[in-house]
Amino acid sequence: MPRLTVVVPAYNESAVLTTFHERLSSVLDQLPLTCDVLYVDDGSRDDTWAIMQSLAVADPRVGTLKLSRNFGKEAALTAGLDHVDADAAVVIDADLQDPPEVIPQLVEQWQAGYDVVYATRSGRAGETGLKRFTAAAFYRTMEALSEVAVPRDTGDFRLLSRRALNALSQLRERQRFMKGLFAWIGYRQTAVKYMRDPRLAGKTKWNYWRLTQFAIEGITSFSSAPLKLATWTGSAASVLAFLFGLKVLLKALWRGDPVPGYPSLMVVILFLGGIQLLALGVIGEYLGRNYNETKQRPLYFIEEEHLPTARTPIHTEATPRR
Template structure:
């Protein structure tokens, strides 16, 4: 019976400072796995020496393959590119910053062999992050849990193992506005968690500032929930009802008690309130309309500038 094949997909953007250390730790893990392993690095248009280092790793380690995207398409697209090019029985997705320990991969493989199609790594703690970032991350996952019909596991990033069946299912999902954590959950199949302590970044700087995290959160919510549209509808209904009741109250006071209708201040409050509600509703509708527009153009998710394939199987090489 042929040995099972495992691919490690590593999206990288400006990770030159940590790439060699990451690869050394990864190789130590792969050398001990009784699997035919290879590594696929995806350079997402890095501006530093990331691609040169990947080429160096590929020249030294025949298990290493590489994709260089034509520009920075974003992590979700880079991840998709890597998974599209996996030719193995399963794939592990892991970042190169060493916050997700490669030493956990054997535990993921163990659950895969137990029959699970998706084995995701869930953080029990997030070392090296500010309290505010931990709070906002927690609020995001809990909001997604309430808003979306698809259950996205709490405190879980992209670090996970996907079976061949799960990879084939993901390959059919070609939407342009991609929220991979949601897509991993949406495909279904048997899924389970492996828990770990997330470590601080070993070198380099995080690419996820608060603005980019906010954009990702909006992407996730609008990709897997129509709750904001329903909320805009109910806010509009409630505002109209309150405005109608307030109008009756003002009219009744004027007719029954001769109370003069106050002019400019109350009028401005009502106008600004209703105007704000309308702009909010239009903004929510605009987010969904913009995503529909992007999907309608049917542009490719990414373009590949260079590609290098692994030259040897894991059994033919030891680091």
């Protein structure tokens, strides 16, 4: 019988983790597959790890990974996927905004021959209008700028076949935008529509500052458009400055008008200076990512590892051997 592993990265999710596992277990019990669950604690500061351990004691299908510190969701997700040796894996968050009851639909499409089955949100309940607007703007900007077709309104909630997991494991870049990586590997992909629920309990870890950084990460990881934009903006500014200077010169020659003084000079200097700083900032973003890649640091370190009893440990480049 095919085996399915559900990977659940979590950071400070003690308020919802038990309820999540109850709903997930009900779904897995109905699947015609051998199923297990791998919880990844991304350096939580609450009782998340203790609850994971209690779930593992009560349910032999549960395995747990504890990272040595908070490496971020992308690294925690990578750690979980690195430890999957099943025929397929489902990625889902623990906050119950992505309902586990959608998993059978993902499995159905996988069994129909698809390697990546991603869950696309048809609605986002419990979120403000501003949050929905910025999310829609981000996905459409990525669609316009990215060299890879990243699906609209789609998070990390999806199913990956064994072939897709093997391909993804070869992508070891440090600046990770998982939604882009899922799309970049290719293979047969399809969508399943679902309604996203409000967060059941606890607080979101994604404020607008972190979301902005995440958007910059995604755009710079899968598009060189900002660099091209800086080039074209600089070129346009140079043309405008040249035309303005030519206009001033012609007025002085033909009409004898005095050359505009301090105000005009300051406008030109500030305009060109702003364009230059913007271009340097864009270049700095790409240069910083290259710098991080050249250091070749591991993506994560594991402090504790407890896999389901039916499985044997999988040692990766970032997993300490015992």
